[in-house]
Amino acid sequence: MTRPPADPRRPLTLRDVSEASGVSEMTVSRVLRNRGDVSDTTREKVLGAAKALGYVPNKIAGALASQRVNLVGVIIPSLSNLVFPEVLSGISAELEDTGLQPVMGVTNYSPAKEEAVLYEMLSWRPSGVIIAGLEHTDTARAMLENAGVPVVEIMDVDGVGVDSVVGISHRRAGLQMAETIVAAGYRHIGFLGTKMPEDHRARKRLEGFKEGLAAAGLQLTDEEFYSGGSALLKGREMTEAILKRSPQLDFLYYSNDMIGAGGLLWCLDNGIDVPGRVGLAGFNGVDLLDGLPRRLATMDACRREIGRKAAEIIAGRPHSGLIGGEVIELEPTLQPGDTIRRV
Amino acid sequence: MTRPPADPRRPLTLRDVSEASGVSEMTVSRVLRNRGDVSDTTREKVLGAAKALGYVPNKIAGALASQRVNLVGVIIPSLSNLVFPEVLSGISAELEDTGLQPVMGVTNYSPAKEEAVLYEMLSWRPSGVIIAGLEHTDTARAMLENAGVPVVEIMDVDGVGVDSVVGISHRRAGLQMAETIVAAGYRHIGFLGTKMPEDHRARKRLEGFKEGLAAAGLQLTDEEFYSGGSALLKGREMTEAILKRSPQLDFLYYSNDMIGAGGLLWCLDNGIDVPGRVGLAGFNGVDLLDGLPRRLATMDACRREIGRKAAEIIAGRPHSGLIGGEVIELEPTLQPGDTIRRV
DNA sequence: TCCAGCGCCGTTACCGCTAACATAGCGCTT
């Protein structure tokens, strides 16, 4: 192993490799990118020198020169939701051997933060952007429109997208759940969810849910909202509170599985007959539920699939010659579990 | 030679803003970076033009010219572990107003993937690298040593780091748990954990745990390992399996809280007296536990704090003039919960 | 024999921005 000749702390450049291997920088560049014709002897000489020096190419310079960046920006609201890591894993799986690489940004459900994160990402000129939701600030939307790269808005299809859209209809998911519950004979229905006004998908589910109830001549008997804290614990507390306040409730619809699981545990602890006396349902299909004493009714949000499809659009766009604007609506499947009465 | 007139789809550059506002590119650059003296009138003219055009600076070019990149690489094994998102949130909180931005890479506990991710990251010349664990391939370690930027290895202090290290001693954590269990009078102790050979921290905890038992003249009565699937469910299944196989067990030590929670639920479902007949303990202090019927004994791994400190080192290095090599060992606190007998 | 064609490699001109150094204009001192 030879050492870099001059200042050992100076970062290595193509020139160092070129000098070490006795060929031009251009040839080194060709070898390292596997592009263009290079003889086997030269190739090996160069690779040997690069490895010996410990050369790591400078993608900044490369990207500037070639106007190509192998990064895909992924913007999501949160990491603590379990849902988003799964979407991410779908994305990276699909991107695996395309040479593209996801770069993540988190907004904490704040539109302003989203705008800032998007700006930061676009300033690195990624090859594409995947962003959760259809609701953005005007500025953010304008940036997406002018980005000049494929944009995929994910999770939600209830609205108008900038470019491509992959997701499910949360409105219809809520509606379908309402229909199922009503069909099972429940009549006094409560909703428990987060207080976050920026969680548009939870809001749309609730709207669809109410719509479904209305179609059967029903309306929500009671509601309970929370913010922050351990979701499981909050689920317990809220369940206790709402059942104390409105004892006539015979069904509880939770905006996510985590608080639903808390509610289920509370009911079981307190000897409440589920699903006889009270039925329960959540949303998301997290595999946490598999370990619960009883399986909570839920709806799968197709998270991995959404990630895959979105990545596929980004990766495929150049090849397929598509101009964009696809809308892919996935169908969530209802998993009745053990917490809705069988009719 | 000047560029072709005005292709509306051509990405904007400093020159466009400079022409639109009638000053030089340099002045525009100064305004947008808030650096150097610019008169208020000029500043406003430039900002107005930039906004009107929807200009987004090209950080690739900027980084190349200034040899400065506001990115910090963060390399972690997994996102589905709950632990890592929390570390991440500590990092981003600390980096919030330093102008630095975390960029994440996931290795899935694969050393080869770690090497690849690290290479990719370094090729973007980040200002620092935060990487989980002390165990890396030789190549990866060499890259870290030659990166020329601060490196912080996190989570674990049981070993030798490349540069700075922030974490807890998993060996001592295991040892301390063993001492507590022995002191509470348990004598037939089983271990349940993951099969992953690359999860060095879990391995070190187990080693420390065995050491603690040995100090009291004890050894593990039985062990059970799993891989993949819903951790909660696996916890149930493994608990059932190990208790069937070794009914004399009076304590179960789980390698993480999730399977511990599964075990706890199984015990409660099956009418097993916890902590009288069997004691239980996990590891991590995930807030999921707050919602369980009984609070599982666990040990907090200082996740957010680790993230904060690591980010602080990266962000502070230039200011503090430190050359690196700090080792910060945090003290995990044992939370006895309700699943260990009181003595 | 000649030259088109190919494999291989080098030269040149940038990519979009910024560090570093000029420079122009101003008010003030001496």
Add this chain to the structure above:
DNA sequence: AAGCGCTATGTTAGCGGTAACGGCGCTGGA
């Protein structure tokens, strides 16, 4: 009136790569 120190702005020369093109030596068919 010349000189000084400012502030506000412009000019020049890269940063480390890559696209595009050109050139050389060799081969083989006309």
